[in-house]
Amino acid sequence: MCGVITQVAAANHGGVADAIYYGGDIVTIDDKQPTVEALAIKEGVIVAVGARSEIEQLKGTQTQMVDLHGHTLLPGFMDAHSHYINALTVANQLKLYAPPAGPGKDVASILAELKQFVATQQIPKGTLIQAYGYDDNAMSNGRLLNRDDLDAALPDHPVIVHHVSMHGGVLNSLALAKFKITAQTVTPEGGIIVRKSGTNEPYGLIMETAFLPIFGGLPKPQTDQEIVAATQAGQQLYAKAGITTAHEGASHAVDIALMQKAARLGANIIDVVAFTFMTDMEQVLAENPPASFGKYVDRLKLGGIKVTIDGSPQGKTALFSTPYLTGGPSGEPDWRGEPTIPAALVNKVVKHVYDLGLPLNLHANGDAAIDMFLAAHEFAAPTSLDKDRRTTVIHSQFVRPDQLDKYAKYNIIPSMYTLHTYYFAEAHKANRGLQQAQYINPMRDAIDRGLPVTNHTDFVVAPLDQLFMLWSAVNRQSRGGEVFGADQRISPLEGLKAMTINVAHQYREEDRKGTLTVGKLADMVILDNNPLKVAPMAIKEIQVLETIKEGTTIYRYGQ
Incomplete structure (x- = not known):
């Protein structure tokens, strides 16, 4: 088989490779040929995989021979969901993760x-x-950050400390004034403005729909030089994590325009897939008709439309069918969360997107939010429930088994978020109870139903660390050392598929990305160890040594 592949590659590419990789573990993620001794690339494309003796027949005088020195070559990691646009600014922000x-x-x-x-x-x-x-959720003794704290620390600067969910933030008085949030500001439907006890004064924390105008008003790079610098700084964060395709998960019209300008300026070193946020859909479509979606232009692709149905479970804004055990964000009793938009609007938007023929991503964390989506799907597509639309439910964290059954029946992709088992499992245990916390992000059950499940970091909600994400899916251990849902653990190979070939499927790019297969792009990552061979608990210690986009190194450790 290897010889046939080599002969076909040689016929199509002139018989001489630009580079040949050998001397380490080459994990293809291709079930037809899981491991090989060597791999050759030419003009940014994989032209041969197989036995080293066969691949070296493509060696010429200019061929670069890359000795892996025992390290591991894999397909470049593909980001199933993050907020890429934030990477353009957080490179210059203060990181305050717990x-x-x-x-x-x-x-x-x-x-x-x-x-x-x-x-x-x-x-x-x-x-x-x-x-x-x-x-x-990580604050000691439950003492939370508020407006007065920030006023005392930095009285001369407007300050926003973004919540880890990226669905809100804590603002000081100058920032509240800057964004015109006062005691007279009415809390919008689906939003939260925490008030100081005994008053109507905003106390700092603004969440969900109340935060959207603030988020939209945050400063962005303006000049060509600023746009290129910010783009490349942000994309280096992805390249450092071994990612060659990034996801922009909720793009406003100004974000689309900025990314398109960056693309025209030649700033992109990786591919970016952008999903237009529901609030800006018509504005974006007026300038980018549906036929323009799904095609890369200077490494930027408009992927589809993003709809947000609820918030975050750690922020107590995810929508559940049963109450939170600890009350709402401001101590509200019998709190189940609130939908970001009403069910009738979810139905309307889902049908509109389906009618346009565009891929749809839906943010749904709580089981009641997932119920809202499934009802909208049934409303929008009663005669084509299982059509291959690549509809993806982002997070799907508290999906129930009966809902997974419908995902399988309706051809719905779950993109899960196993890092929650580490960062937030104790909070979920307190807020939702042990049984529901144990079943968070049930990747084992999703895979066993034949679903092409993907996994994501939701950066900047969690750090951009693909190996730690893989570790969390394989081990399901919390920050406190407790295992949550041992029966939902998956194998390292299954975890790697959830960040490579399954993501390629999610984006309709499985013919060009996701495995080290002849004819696919030479998007690759070199690791210092093999995730399939180390002890499961050691996966998080693996280091990205090099990231390669279409045959060109875009990140190298230590440089």
Whole structure:
């Protein structure tokens, strides 16, 4: 078989490779040929895989011979869901994840980091300060960050500390004034504005639909030079994680315009798939007709439409069929969360997107939100429920077994989020109870139903760390050392498929990406160890050594 592949490749590509990789484990993720001794590329495409003796027949005087020195070559990782557009700004923001990902262990630590950041960066008074990764569930003794804390620490700067869910943030008084949030501001449907006890004054935390105008008003790069610099800085975060295709999960019209400009300027070093947010759908479609979707232009592809049905379980804004055990974000009793948009609007938007023939991504965390989507799907496509639309339910974290059955019946893709078993499992246990926390992100059951499940980081909600994500799916261990849902563990190979070939399927790119197969793009990553051979608990220690996009190295460790 290897000889046939080599002969076909040689006939099609002039018989000489640009580079040949050998001398380590080459894991193809291709079930027809799982491992090979060597791989050859030419003009950014894989032209041969197989025995080293056969592949070296494609060696010429200019061929680069790449000795892996015992390291492991894999397909480049594909990002099933993150918020790429935020990467363009967070490279210059303060990271405040809770340990071990960051220093934000309590309010005092957050305030100290903010003050040091402003002093070290010598940021002028009046300049907006942004930080990300605030995890209220990780705060010691339940003491949460508020407006007064930020006012005392940084009285001369507007400050936003973005919630780890990326569905909101804590603002100080100057930031609240900047975005015109006052005691008279009415909380919008599907939104949260936490008020100071005994008053109507906003106390800092703004979430969900109430946060959308703030998010839309945040500063973005403007000049060509700023756009190129921000794009390449953000994409280096992905390349460092071994990612060659990134996902922009909720693109506003201004974001689409910025990404298109960056693409025209030649700034992209990786591929970016952007999903237009529901609020801006008509505006984007007016300038980008449906026929323009699904095609890369300068490494940017408009992938489809994004609909958000609920919020985040750790922020207590995910929508459930039963109450939270700990009440709502402001202590509301019998709190089940609230939908971001009403069911009638979900039905309308889903039908509209289906009628346009565009792929649809839906954010749904809680089981009641998933019920809303399934009802909308049945409303929108009663005569074609199982059509291959590549409809993807992003997160699907608290999906029930009966809902997974419908996913399989209706040809729906679940993109799960196993990092929650590490970062937020204790919070889910407190908020939702042990039984539901044990079944969070049931990848084993999804795979056993034949679903092409994918896995994601939801960056910047969780750090951009694909090996840690794989570790979380394989081990399902929490930050506190407890295993949640041992029966939902998956194998390392299944986990790798959920971040390579299954993601390629999610984007209708399985013919060009996701495996190390002849004819596919030479999008590859080199790791210092083989995830299929190390002990499962050691997977998170594996280091990305090099990331290669279409045959060109875009990241190398230590450089």
